[in-house]
Amino acid sequence: MSTPPLASGPGGPDALRPLLATVLDALAAGVRERGGPLPAGGPDAVAARVADALGDVLPDTGDPDALHTLVQELAAGAADPADPLCTAHLHSPPLAVATAADLAASALNPSLDSWDQAPSASALEAAVARTLARTAGLADALVTTGGTESNQLALLLAREAHGGTVRLVCGANAHHSLPRAAWLLGLPDPVVIPTPDGTLDPAALDKALTAHPGPLLVAATAGTTDAGLIDPLPEIAGLCTAHGARLHIDAAYGGGLLFSDRHRDKLAGLEAAHTLTLDLHKLGWQPVAAGLLALARPHELAALHQRADYLNAEDDTEAGLPDLLGRSLRTTRRPDILKIAVTLKTLGRSGLGTLVDLVCARAREFAVLVQEHPGFELYGRPVISTVLFRPAGADDDAVAAVRRRLQHDGRAVLGRARADGRLWLKATVLNPHTRPDDLAQLLKLAELAEGNTPA
Numbered sequence: 001m002s003t004p005p006l007a008s009g010p011g012g013p014d015a016l017r018p019l020l021a022t023v024l025d026a027l028a029a030g031v032r033e034r035g036g037p038l039p040a041g042g043p044d045a046v047a048a049r050v051a052d053a054l055g056d057v058l059p060d061t062g063d064p065d066a067l068h069t070l071v072q073e074l075a076a077g078a079a080d081p082a083d084p085l086c087t088a089h090l091h092s093p094p095l096a097v098a099t100a101a102d103l104a105a106s107a108l109n110p111s112l113d114s115w116d117q118a119p120s121a122s123a124l125e126a127a128v129a130r131t132l133a134r135t136a137g138l139a140d141a142l143v144t145t146g147g148t149e150s151n152q153l154a155l156l157l158a159r160e161a162h163g164g165t166v167r168l169v170c171g172a173n174a175h176h177s178l179p180r181a182a183w184l185l186g187l188p189d190p191v192v193i194p195t196p197d198g199t200l201d202p203a204a205l206d207k208a209l210t211a212h213p214g215p216l217l218v219a220a221t222a223g224t225t226d227a228g229l230i231d232p233l234p235e236i237a238g239l240c241t242a243h244g245a246r247l248h249i250d251a252a253y254g255g256g257l258l259f260s261d262r263h264r265d266k267l268a269g270l271e272a273a274h275t276l277t278l279d280l281h282k283l284g285w286q287p288v289a290a291g292l293l294a295l296a297r298p299h300e301l302a303a304l305h306q307r308a309d310y311l312n313a314e315d316d317t318e319a320g321l322p323d324l325l326g327r328s329l330r331t332t333r334r335p336d337i338l339k340i341a342v343t344l345k346t347l348g349r350s351g352l353g354t355l356v357d358l359v360c361a362r363a364r365e366f367a368v369l370v371q372e373h374p375g376f377e378l379y380g381r382p383v384i385s386t387v388l389f390r391p392a393g394a395d396d397d398a399v400a401a402v403r404r405r406l407q408h409d410g411r412a413v414l415g416r417a418r419a420d421g422r423l424w425l426k427a428t429v430l431n432p433h434t435r436p437d438d439l440a441q442l443l444k445l446a447e448l449a450e451g452n453t454p455a
């Protein structure tokens with residue numbers, strides 16, 4: 001075998017072109033082979049097909065068809081968020097233009113730990129991250145791998161600002177990554193306030209802030225994972241000010257509403273956050289990863305400062321080279337900002353806002369279908385694009401079985417969530433191409449699966 005070609009450099013585009021054609025053909029073949037939102041047969045069947053396609057993982061002699069074989073297998077065995085019946089998670093179908101931009105990021109492979117590895121990528125990241133932060137009413141933003149890393153950094157910055165005794169106060173509706181970050185960072189056990197209605201109750205928060213000595217970090221959620229609900233942000237912000245508590249808002253899901261003229265008002269109060277989690281691989285249609293942590297006080301980033309002579313020697317920084325190492329806990333770092341920048345510029349705020357409006361409207365339509373169906377119960381009117389529903393009169397085991405049956409048959413991917421003390425099926429509508437007919441089919445499939453599920 002001759003030396004394999006490289007993706008960048010003068011020969012890169014010509015080397016990539018035929019390989020891209022192979023990838024695209026294999027993707028199409030894999031999607032045809034799957035024929036639905038996810039592969040049928042469950043984990044054993046999928047693992048057997050993968051093992052078959054893979055064969056010898058590290059053969060003595062290479063296989064030139066590996067690209068086609070493995071891409072086709074990955075596509076055939078994918079849970080495809082572009083299929084309107086794939087609605088379980090905050091797992092969005094990436095925009096084609098964002099994915100194309102991501103290819104350029106892979107080909108050029110800039111690494112955002114030093115300017116000499118990423119001259120234009122670092123300038124792009126600084127400008128785009130700041131713009132996104134300002135759109136939310138904050139000053140600057142770090143790029144992260146998603147909501148989890150953003151929440152971890154938020155707690156780290158709180159610890160560095162207030163010391164190791166800072167205690168997280170959050171609702172039971174908060175994402176698990178928040179209490180986990182408190183554990184990771186060695187902070188006191190969090191105060192978790194029950195949220196029987198799905199959102200943080202200001203009166204209960206007031207009580208907790210009164211009962212516990214500071215320093216306290218309140219974490220509110222704009223777009224809960226289970227139900228897409230938004231905590232009462234202005235009231236929470238007011239309480240934080242009154243009690244001298246720091247405020248973090250996890251808008252990993254709901255942050256995308258900022259793009260929409262119709263829905264932006266639901267995020268009133270966001271600008272009061274000291275730190276804010278945003279995540280454009282949810283309501284932003286980006287390929288993973290596309291997280292951000294926005295900050296009100298950029299000087300707090302001094303806590304992340306790190307000197308490594310090979311990356312940001314003091315004399316280099318003094319000579320004007322940007323010091324990038326303090327913008328992440330990671331060292332080598334992909335330019336995830338490129339796909340985000342391309343998406344923002346290609347669609348504009350109104351283009352993204354239209355996508356937000358579409359998925360929110362489809363979710364409301366699905367909720368109406370559920371409500372009008374005598375065989376189903378609706379949890380509540382969706383606030384963003386999550387609909388919780390359950391077969392009327394079914395117990396929790398039957399609800400769980402509906403979801404597993406549809407998944408096993410590869411016919412629909414529904415999520416599950418506990419609310420009201422009961423188990424619900426969850427449809428998170430993130431696909432702007434979803435049509436009303438798809439929603440009717442989703443409900444029909446759930447109905448059939450319920451009928452077919454042994455009691």
Ligand SMILES: Cc1ncc(COP(=O)(O)O)c(C=O)c1O
Pocket residue numbers: 090145146147148149151175177221223224225250251252253279291
């Ligand atoms: C509210 C919220 N915060 C944080 C996260 C974690 O985000 P990621 O999976 O990108 O780490 C999620 C994931 O669903 C979420 O719903």
